[in-house]
Amino acid sequence: MARGGLGLARVAVVVRAGAAPLWWLGVFAAGISVLVPGLTGRRIGLLxxxxxxxxxxxVVAGARRKRYRTPAAAAARAGKHDVLQDRRVTVRNWRRGHRWWLLLAFLAALGSGFAVPAAGGLLLAGAGAGLWLKAGWIGRVERDGDALLWVRVDWLSRRGGTPAGKRVKGYRTTGVAAGDAAPGGGRRVAVAARS
Incomplete structure (x- = not known):
């Protein structure tokens, strides 16, 4: 990075990166395991x-909110030489770094279906839904502060790195128009120009 700039990834995008894989792997595991009666039976498993x-x-949506609020309140403005990471790159990096954990979670959810059908898969899907809710909450914090929250990429590079991890010393902020992701980490919707 030129002139001492830092690589920055959006906090909400990192949080949201795991939501879709957990949701779909959980739904898939629940759908397969519900076909097996299991030890408890399908009805009890589904309930x-x-x-x-x-x-x-x-739990996932509400956990560690203080660990996000504290650095958000004391966030420094991003420097002009800082490099803002694309949403797609952030998501890809998170998923590559967690692919084995996702596979193990899927296999555990699938295996638990032989005892309690669909329960493990729905637990996994619930974790994914919680991440979506947490990313939405971060988006509201960003809108309230009229600034997007960013975290240094090198603080996320180690295995299991999260924007609320111990290595994270603080966030950086930019205006809400910066980067290619909307508040909350979703894709930015292009608004048609008025003629």
Whole structure:
């Protein structure tokens, strides 16, 4: 990076990166395992799975919010030589770094279906839904502060690095028009120009 600039990734994009894989792997695991009666039977498995889905979504969405709020409140403005990472690159890097954990989680959810059908898959899907909710909450924090939150890429590079991890000393901010992701980490919707 030229002139001492830092590579920055969007906080909300990093959080949201795991949502889709966890959701779809969980739905897929639940769909396969519901075909097996299991030890408890399908009805009990589905009821337990729905309860686990709701609990996982609530816990993941609400966990560690202070670890996001504190650096957001004290965030410094990004420098003009800092390099803003594209949304697509951030998502790809997160998924590559966590691919084995995702595979193990999927296999565990699938295997648990032989005991309690669909429960493990719905638990996984609930974690994915919780990440979407957390990214949406970060988006509201960004809108309230009228600034997007960024974290240094090198602080995320180690295995398991998260924007709320111990290595993260603070965030940087930019205006809401910076980068290619909207507040909350979703794709930025292009607005048609008025004639």
């Amino acid at each position: 337990a799975g729905v309860a686990l889905f709701l609990v996982a979504a609530a």
